[in-house]
Amino acid sequence: MTLTVEASSLSLNDVHRLLKLEKLSNGLFRDFLNLEPLTMFEQHDLLRIRSDFDRYLNAGKISEGLVKFLTIAPLMRLAGFYDVPIRLTMEDSIAIAVEDEDKKITGRMDILAINSPQSITAPPFLILVIETKNSAINVIEGLPQLITYAFKSLEQQSSVCGLVTNGQLYQFVYLKRDQQSTYQLMPLLNLNESPDAIELLQVFKAICKLPNFH
Template sequence: MTLTVEASSLSLNDVHRFLKLEELATGSFTEFLNLEPLTEFEQQDLLRIRKDFHRYLRLGKISEGLVKFLTLAPLMRLAGFYDVPIRLTMEDSIAIAVEDEDRRITGRMDILAINCPQNNIAPPFLVLVIETKNSALEVGEGLPQLLTYAFKSLAQQPSVWGLATNGLRYQFVSLKHDQQPTYQLMPLLNLNESPGAIELLQVLKAVCKLPNFQ
């Protein structure tokens, strides 16, 4: 009999064991991405996003849905995720059969950014998987779900980027599948800190521009 497990109930140890994922040492954005300077317009728009979020944060806990609305939606628009050939989807369901165990992991991915080539020659490429939490939770609490969801895409492509966020803090993860599936955490970024906010938008822009053959 196959046991069904919700991804939201998994710990990091569970993810490592079930999916045979190995954590590597913390990586650097510049090892993987070309971070370009922001324009004056981008910096001003970024400042507005920061101010809007900070205003709501002073009022108390920000729900997961509002985190998406206040920060992710405008940040992803500014980074180019609303443009062709990228397509965004939300609440996509997944199911992963766990090797060597009568177990299946299920769940729903919050936000997916998929590169869909218009020539239909290359297959769609999953660019970024995002897991959001409300502002009162630590961003690390979203990592088991994020890793599980991002791992699913490694069956079709060699690598993928993931992002876990509570609106204030942003944890990027790079996953790869060679002989052994691995992941690297990137430096944690804070929207309330100017250098972190700038790097956050730079990273999102760079991930958005990744080709289909990472």
């Protein structure tokens, strides 16, 4: 009998063991992304996103749904994720069969950015997996879910980027499939700090423009 396990109940140790994933030392965005300067228009819009979020945060806890509405949606639009050939989906269910164990991991991915190729024979390429939490939750608590969801895409591609956020803090993860599948944490970014906010939008833009995705 197969035991079903919810991804939300897993610890990082569970993820390492069940998915046979190895954690590498923390990486840098510039190791695999080309971070370009922002235009004045982008900086202006970014400041407005920061101000809107800060206003709501000062009033109290921000729900997971509102985090998506206030930060993720406008940041992704500004970064180019709403443009063809990228397609966004939400609340996609997954199921991962665990090797050597009679277990299945299930869950729902919050937001997916997918490259939809023009050729009908080419498979879609998952660009970015996003897991959102409410503003009171530490982003580290969302890492097991995010890594599990991003790992699912390695069945069809060699690498993928993931992001877990509570609206204020943004933790990107880079997963790679090899003989030993691995993941790396990137620098933690804070939307409420100017240098971090600029780098955050630069990272979104760079992921959107990676050559392998177009």
